[in-house]
Amino acid sequence: MIAHRTPAGRVIRTVVPAEAEAVVALHARARATYYPEGTPQDGTDWLANWRTAIERPEGTVLCVVEQGRIVGLASFRVPEDTGAETVKLFQFHVDPDHWRSGIGTALHTACVEQWRADGRRTAVLDVHAGNRRAQAFYARQGWFPDPENPPAEGDHHLFLRFSVSGE
Numbered sequence: 386m387i388a389h390r391t392p393a394g395r396v397i398r399t400v401v402p403a404e405a406e407a408v409v410a411l412h413a414r415a416r417a418t419y420y421p422e423g424t425p426q427d428g429t430d431w432l433a434n435w436r437t438a439i440e441r442p443e444g445t446v447l448c449v450v451e452q453g454r455i456v457g458l459a460s461f462r463v464p465e466d467t468g469a470e471t472v473k474l475f476q477f478h479v480d481p482d483h484w485r486s487g488i489g490t491a492l493h494t495a496c497v498e499q500w501r502a503d504g505r506r507t508a509v510l511d512v513h514a515g516n517r518r519a520q521a522f523y524a525r526q527g528w529f530p531d532p533e534n535p536p537a538e539g540d541h542h543l544f545l546r547f548s549v550s551g552e
Contacts, residue, residue: 395450395451395488396450397448397450398447398450399448400439400441400446400447400448400455401509402436402440402510404448405432405435405436405439406432407454407455408455408511409431409432411456411478412476412478413476414480414481415479415480415481416478418481418518419516419518438475441462443463445459445461445462446458446459446460447499449491451488456479456488457476457478457488457491457492458477459476459477459493459495459543460475460476460477461475461476461496461500464510468485470506470507471505471506472503472505473508474508474509474512476515477492477519484518493526497547500549501549501550506549506550507547507548507550508546508547509534509545509546509547510523510544510547511542511544512543512545514536514541515541523545523547526527526547526549527549528545528546529545530546531545
């Protein structure tokens with residue numbers, strides 16, 4: 386597991402439980418950018434969800450810290466319905482005030498390094514259909530539409546795939 390990295394003066398490390406509220410705040414700021422009519426209020430307890438993700442032994446939540454503040458985060462694990470060679474990137478967010486500063490690329494690189502170290506061959510994710518900025522970012526990183534999960538009529542998410550092994 387990644388403990389610490391310091392690309393360009395940033396620290397990339399695993400999130401600790403005491404940081405759950407900071408993670409929720411960053412997640413809310415990032416999500417608000419791709420819901421033009423406002424973030425849906427569906428009753429999700431994001432604090433409980435993030436605490437579960439952070440404390441899950443078989444999962445990983447990485448963060449990017451700059452000047453003592455979490456400015457990026459990624460959550461991933463092997464989903465229950467796949468083999469051990471596939472990892473799912475459940476959440477990937479950069480604080481909107483830090484977009485286009487290299488944080489996302491550095492965090493993605495750290496994720497890929499961890500997936501390779503863990504022996505994963507494929508990564509999957511779903512991205513909000515209206516989040517064109519994120520879709521462009523993932524395309525630049527080498528993600529492509531998942532041929533095993535084409536979007537159905539009315540889907541709010543697109544399913545992407547990444548070859549961890551470079552194949």
